Amino acid sequence: MSSRIVITGIGVRAPGASGTKEFWDLLSSGRTATRRISFFDPSPYRSQVAGECDFDPESEGLSAREIRRMDRATQFAVACADDAIVDSGLEVNRLDPHRVGVSLGSAVAASTSLDVEYQILSDAGRRWTVSPEYLSPHMFDYLTPGVMPAELAWRIGAEGPVTMVSNGCTSGLDAVGNAVQVIRDGAADIMLAGATDTPITPIVVACFDAIKATTTYNNDPEHASRPFDASRNGFVLAEGSAMFVLETLEHATNRGAHIYAEVSGYATRSNAYHMTGLKKDGREMAEAIGAALAEARKNPEDLDYINAHGSGTKQNDWHETAALKRSLGLHAYETPVSSIKSMVGHSLGAIGSVEIAASLLAIENNVVPPTANLHEADPECDLDYVPVTARERRVDTVLSVGSGFGGFQSAIVLNRPGGTR
């Protein structure tokens, strides 16, 4: 029943990174890719900084029709899916389509297209009743984002279970966790799983402005994302995507595939407390971590690296630090913890998958990526957050955690196959 599931392909698009190699170069060098928003004039907004991608759909190989049809978030996912498949070495046209599925995460899906279409249809908000004559033929695709995993399924010929997991900002972890469960249930042999979000659009910037969740370091965009630093004042909104190929260990071994890691444990819990607020005690995240470790049959001392949620809001950083101490005891202090959001920002539902990509590459390269912009830690954040500079060390087992609106707290354990020392 507990078949072992591994990841054999990675595709990633993140700020400052148009592929896996650039992504790892960025993270391992500790550079940041956040900047002043250029997609629209950010001056009326409280937070004017974001992690934008220089994404060119044409050079990604998308046709003019596909570009017209797909929301930007879908385009990101498609580009990542193509990379992940190539990286995995799978010949998709030789697979049994019935045994291939898709599990895509996204928090706000087609928010970019919705914002654009709304302005056109409503004459920039002058009317409540919108004009059907200006309606895009693709508006239904933006209304409900089932089309996003559908596009991926069509691309790889998947006819097994296909769905979107939309658990807010833990979607990227939960979509991968869901894929593992689908394979374990026997409903598929191969899953394309990951997440995408491209929320750098006025309505999303405005809704985080409204609750003061995002940073106001508008004059210092490259250093605006400061998880765990005493001076942090909110997260930096970003866009990105990461997709993976998941299959059973047996399937991967039989075809001689390169295995990045085994997904050995996954758990999610809800805090049932507040849609956006977090209690300081970290209780539910700690519970998720404990359950993920138990499923992975790992102990706290087995962890070589903890990829943090580390959003850079005060409440998150306190909550998460408490959760790590609560679940790992003294080992929380001895294990390197870092937040790549310091470099690539917070791409909402996508970031969990982007962080899984970072965790896989940490195992691949035996390097722990740093927390950039961390110069003086908040006194209440007293763990080893790997400030500024990446650290070489043996990395066999990684815990990656996420926390999101709606109260979701998720944890995933990845380890080098056979990597128990």
Added chain:
Amino acid sequence: MTTAVVTGLGVVAPNGLGTEDFWKATLDGRDGIGQITRFDPAPYAAKRAGEVLDFDSSEHISVRLLPQTDISTRFALAAADWALVDAEVKPSAHIDYDMSVVTSNAFGGFEFTHRELRKLWSKGPEHVSVYESFAWFYAVNTGQISIRHGMRGPSKALVAEQAGGLDAIGHARRTIRQGVGLVVTGGVDSALDPWGWAAQLSGGRVSATAYQPFDVNASGYIPGEGGAILVVEELAAARRRGTGQVYGAITGYASTFDPAPGSSRPPALRRAIELALADAGLTPTQVDVVFADAAGDSALDLQEAEALSAVFGPSGVPVTAPKALTGRLYSGGGPLDVVAALLSIRDSVIPATANVDEVPADYRIDLVRGEPRYQTVSHALVLARGKWGFNAAIVISALGD
């Protein structure tokens, strides 16, 4: 193997608020479809929808929560309350991590977001509500239900257009199998604001006249709003707490996806049906009724009819689509059909499909029409298909001794 059973139902449907009102309307053939009242539909090609007209938000939602929630979330919270009351579950008497929430949502808080976008573009970003960040996204109903009832177990929100609601119930069963005692599940949707309406019309399948699934004159579907929330429990756990009522068990589930448009490969609905039956350990002859997806589009209706006759033989099983009375409810559609299937088991009656005058002979299906058909129902198959190719199938069974 654990058995996942349904112990509580909560319904918000255009033709009935609450389970018994909905069921009576369904058996009486009373629809909930009419000219849209929430805005003037004159500029739009289609003007009829399944609106929920008798839901007074202030009766069900606290003054504090009203400004934080879209109408769809208010429906979901009320339906979850009713389902828990129906199941006689007191969440405070359960372990918090032993209760989960798995819902499906196709639109998020769409009308809410329409209002906030309007403020953004007509007045400026500082006018956007502090609640927009969490009233809009697709996880809103899962999050709000978990908070209201202190449910901290593994929870999810799934999106797959009309198929998503059955996927949620399938995932709820998986969650039960993983050891959680109780899952609140189902789906609710609404997008009956002018923009949401226009966006629904852009999908190209909405009828300007009537929803007549499997009829020779099928011209598309009428959209509706609402859905259903269910309490699903592990049977032994439910019995331990002394539940008096078990509507039925979720015995089979499968989901498949159609080949890409233009492919010569066969559509995948038949395979979803076969996988779900195999999962339930049933042969086609054991199924007493099929609650069809009933797209109301002649090509899609024919496809579904062909899948059914391939599995069950020509006119081999009674088929019905009570959703002709409510319109298609997106994520709410599958769960509402599951409610109808459970009540068919309870009352030994199959509701009829309204609005059908003539079924094309080549469909070869036994569509229940006119009057409800009174017969024992032990196993019901519920189907839902989502735009772009989603297929989901669930088998609901009477609980054996």
